[in-house]
Amino acid sequence: MPKQGRGTSPRAGERRAGVPLPDLSGVHLHELRALDDPALLDAVAEVLRRPQEFTEKWCATDTDTAGNSSRHPVPATQAPGRTAV
Amino acid sequence: MQLLTPAFGVPPHVFASLSATRATPDDIRLLRAGLHSRRLVLLKSLLAQADRHAVPQWARQRLARHWRLLERAEARDPAAARDALDYPAVGNWLLHALSLTDRDAFADFLAGFGAVAAAVALRTGTGFRLTLEPREGRLTLPGVGVYETRSARVRAVAGPRSLRLTPEHRRAGTLLRAPYSGAGAAGWRPLRRLPGGSAVLDDLDPHRAGPLPPGDGAAWDTGAGTPEARARDALGDRVWRSRWSAALTLLQSADPERAAEVSALVRAVVPMARRPGAPGSATLRSAPGGLLAKLPCSAWELAVVLVHEAQHSKLAVLTDLVPLVAPGSTAVHRVAWRPDPRPLDAVLHGTYAHLALADLWQRLSERRGATPSARAAARARSADYHGQVAPALAALRASGELTPAGASFTEGMRRQHARLARRSGYSGYPQGSYPQASHVAAS
Numbered sequence: 070m071p072k073q074g075r076g077t078s079p080r081a082g083e084r085r086a087g088v089p090l091p092d093l094s095g096v097h098l099h100e101l102r103a104l105d106d107p108a109l110l111d112a113v114a115e116v117l118r119r120p121q122e123f124t125e126k127w128c129a130t131d132t133d134t135a136g137n138s139s140r141h142p143v144p145a146t147q148a149p150g151r152t153a154v
Numbered sequence: 155m156q157l158l159t160p161a162f163g164v165p166p167h168v169f170a171s172l173s174a175t176r177a178t179p180d181d182i183r184l185l186r187a188g189l190h191s192r193r194l195v196l197l198k199s200l201l202a203q204a205d206r207h208a209v210p211q212w213a214r215q216r217l218a219r220h221w222r223l224l225e226r227a228e229a230r231d232p233a234a235a236r237d238a239l240d241y242p243a244v245g246n247w248l249l250h251a252l253s254l255t256d257r258d259a260f261a262d263f264l265a266g267f268g269a270v271a272a273a274v275a276l277r278t279g280t281g282f283r284l285t286l287e288p289r290e291g292r293l294t295l296p297g298v299g300v301y302e303t304r305s306a307r308v309r310a311v312a313g314p315r316s317l318r319l320t321p322e323h324r325r326a327g328t329l330l331r332a333p334y335s336g337a338g339a340a341g342w343r344p345l346r347r348l349p350g351g352s353a354v355l356d357d358l359d360p361h362r363a364g365p366l367p368p369g370d371g372a373a374w375d376t377g378a379g380t381p382e383a384r385a386r387d388a389l390g391d392r393v394w395r396s397r398w399s400a401a402l403t404l405l406q407s408a409d410p411e412r413a414a415e416v417s418a419l420v421r422a423v424v425p426m427a428r429r430p431g432a433p434g435s436a437t438l439r440s441a442p443g444g445l446l447a448k449l450p451c452s453a454w455e456l457a458v459v460l461v462h463e464a465q466h467s468k469l470a471v472l473t474d475l476v477p478l479v480a481p482g483s484t485a486v487h488r489v490a491w492r493p494d495p496r497p498l499d500a501v502l503h504g505t506y507a508h509l510a511l512a513d514l515w516q517r518l519s520e521r522r523g524a525t526p527s528a529r530a531a532a533r534a535r536s537a538d539y540h541g542q543v544a545p546a547l548a549a550l551r552a553s554g555e556l557t558p559a560g561a562s563f564t565e566g567m568r569r570q571h572a573r574l575a576r577r578s579g580y581s582g583y584p585q586g587s588y589p590q591a592s593h594v595a596a597s
Contacts, residue, residue, distance in 0.1 A: 087477075089161035089162070090161065090162045090188065090191055090192060090195065090474055090475055091159040091160070091161060091162065091191065091195070092159060092160050092161065092162040092163065092187075092191055093159065093190070093191040093194045093195070094187045094190070094191060096159075096194060097225075097228060097229075097232070098194075098197070098221070098224050098225045098228050098235075099225045099228075099229075101194055101197065101198055102201065102221060102225075104198070106159045108159045108160075108161065109159055109195065109198060112195045113195060113198050113199045113202050116195060116196060116199040116252060117199055117202060117203060117206065117252065120199075120249055120252040120253045121253060123196075123249055123439060123440055124249055124253075124364065124365055124438065124439060124440050125438075125439040125470075126364070126436055126437065126438045126439065127436060127437050127466045127470075127500070127503050128433035128435070128436040129433060129434050129435045129436065129459075129462060129463075130433060130434050130492075
């Protein structure tokens with residue numbers, strides 16, 4: 070069925086040269102404001118340098134779904150406890 | 155304050171179960187923690203951008219007020235606050251803000267941070283008094299709803315379980331009660347909750363479909379906001395809710411673990427317009443847990459879309475924690491599920507999603523109560539997906555462009571692929587005996 074495509078990133082893999090994401094699991098917002106951990110600041114610099122690289126998208130067309138369905142139709146009424154909706 | 159924050163680590167057993175496309179509750183907790191760490195980096199980036207742009211003092215003070223409300227909300231109920239901050243459209247809003255290069259535009263857009271803080275505060279029952287600024291006639295509280303007004307400012311006064319919104323220069327406001335999901339209050343349009351969980355049908359947030367609002371250069375046509383779309387809303391809601399329930403029931407009957415994974419991962423479903431050639435569904439890296447989709451024709455189709463897009467959400471977060479594709483990857487590869495050659499990270503995503511679908515359809519074929527013809531059809535679809543994945547796995551392995559973690563992840567997918575083959579009697583591909591990989595060219 071669906072297919073996926075990369076969206077707005079200019080090149081595959083380029084972003085992966087980026088900075089490791091720091092583990093901020095235990096960090097609260099009142100701490101975050103003053104936190105100047107080098108790993109965090111590196112991650113922030115990466116975002117500000119290329120914010121568009123965090124807007125990738127993966128999209129699927131539904132033509133494949135139709136194609137597969139027509140080859141191997143599954144009755145919609147087989148949904149348990151439901152009729153076709 | 156300087157700490158030595160470690161890079162995010164993924165334990166080997168979590169990595170292994172994720173590579174098999176089947177996330178355990180522990181895996182999902184780790185992915186949520188990863189998503190929240192990224193969200194905090196974006197929030198810190200917002201502060202840094204305000205410094206970099208040297209925004210005016212009034213905008214800086216306003217940002218500080220909103221930040222303090224977020225801090226109070228988190229102190230009152232950390233889990234609820236983080237959950238609200240990690241709502242998909244908030245990620246899109248943040249990326250939109252961070253992409254603004256003009257100082258005045260950025261300072262103006264920062265007004266919307268008040269609505270983000272207000273939405274988080276409402277989720278935690280934190281009281282507040284704020285003056286908020288609608289954009290284009292709408293005050294959007296992400297994950298909660300939209301207040302429509304012609305006023306440039308709205309006074310918002312919240313208690314633990316109530317919210318009063320009063321347009322500037324008006325005496326009477328609109329009083330809303332928690333959980334703010336009731337329709338009928340003047341100007342208030344709540345997001346509708348989908349049955350059986352916490353996911354919502356988000357057809358209101360201007361950033362639901364990406365960092366850019368629909369109609370403002372965004373790639374997605376959500377078809378909402380027009381008079382015709384509003385006329386369709388009520389009917390569309392009923393059909394979406396009905397189909398959602400049926401799809402989850404179907405998943406539950408065939409594969410309860412997969413149903414639990416989908417329920418835990420999907421936070422928002424964003425309806426897209428049915429237009430010829432438009433995408434059927436999509437996931438955005440800026441908004442994991444958000445799923446854009448046309449209204450599927452059946453519960454079966456929606457179940458497939460949910461499983462497919464949930465894989466993209468998982469992988470979007472995981473690849474943020476652990477790079478799987480080496481820097482500078484430039485080659486493109488042919489895959490069985492689309493005609494154009496794909497870069498390696500797209501091959502990785504596609505392989506992962508299609509492997510999960512092969513698994514899904516196999517389990518649907520084994521579902522109790524299924525008729526022989528339904529079993530045969532489901533089994534054939536599983537075999538289709540299984541066959542499509544084999545050469546894609548080969549392409550990934552032969553690419554030489556995976557990181558060591560990426561190679562390990564691909565090996566995990568190969569093992570799952572082989573397990574499906576053994577279980578169903580498909581022709582499997584033991585290690586080292588894949589079909590010919592189809593490498594096209596470096597671009």
